Amino acid sequence: MACNGDKFFFFKIIFVLYSVANSYGYVCQGGWYGLECKLRCFGHCRNNAFCNHVTGQCDNGCAEGWKGIYSECKDGYYGLDCKFKCSSHCQNNGPCNKKTGHCDEGCEAGYTNLLCNSVCPSGYFGNRCMERCSAYCLNDMVCNHVDGVCADGCDDGYIGDRCDKLCKGGYYGRNCSQKCSPKCIDTCQHTDGSCTCSFGWMGINCNQDSTDSVLPIPLIWFLGLLLSVVLNLCFVLIAGFKHFR
Incomplete structure (x- = not known):
């Protein structure tokens, strides 16, 4: 009526x-x-x-x-003459307040304000938008405002739907699919596989045999110093020989 x-x-x-x-x-x-x-x-x-x-x-x-x-107003509508539709994001799918349109029990995850008609601010997700997105979503993408999932995947060295887990020991890289070099003294970095090498190995991933490369720099310095001493000694001996002739 x-x-x-x-x-x-x-x-x-x-x-x-x-x-x-x-x-x-x-x-x-x-x-x-x-x-x-x-x-x-x-x-x-x-x-x-x-x-x-x-x-x-x-x-x-x-x-x-x-x-x-x-x-x-019937459930799902509010305001003057019941002409406004409630948000579909009230907590537990409940109806809004029939006078104000407010979701009196709060919003479902990923939504905010009294009417629950706005998504979380960029970089936040979850209930009341209180949780921060991971900083390791691939290419600095923002996570999903509802569940925090990084839709495009994770940066190197991280896994999980939310990119909030490190690679387990011995693995690194995209999707933690690369194995650390067995020539590492300890486990490698989870992002790029770099590590401290065992004796006789070199390179970021300890995958180069140092015996196949140019003489190590410290040895070159030592040989240079030794050559310099020998030359100086020769000059002294020659000069002394000339002086006593």
Whole structure:
């Protein structure tokens, strides 16, 4: 039943009640209506207005959350004339407040504000958007605002849907699919496989045999120093020989 009433349906009643009211020469006190003012208004008129003293209808419409003086908005709708649709992201799929549209029990994961119609700010996810995305989503991509998943995968050295786990010991790289070199003294770095090499091995991943390469730099320095000493000694001996001739 609409708050403005069906004038055709109530025509006879209105006529009779107005006639009775006029014959007594008074109007019902605010909040009451009908024959001899024995009926109390339902109290759902807009802006807390009193109902019509004859019909009991709300002449200026219903309050938020009501559609007709006898019926609230059905679940999923709210506001004046119940014309606004609730968010579909209220906690536990519950209905919103029929007056304000607020999700009184809060929002489901990934959504925020009173109406639960906004996603979490970039870089956050989960209930009340309190959790931070991983800093290791591939190519600095932002995680999913609901569950924190890194949809495009993880940076080198990290695994898990949320890229929040390191490679286990002995593995490194994209999806932790590379094995550390057995020539590492200890386990390698989980990101690029670099490590401290065992004797006789060199390179970032200790995969180069140092015996196959150019002489190590410290040895070159030693040989250079030795050659310098020998040459200097020769010069001294030659100079001394010339001096005593």
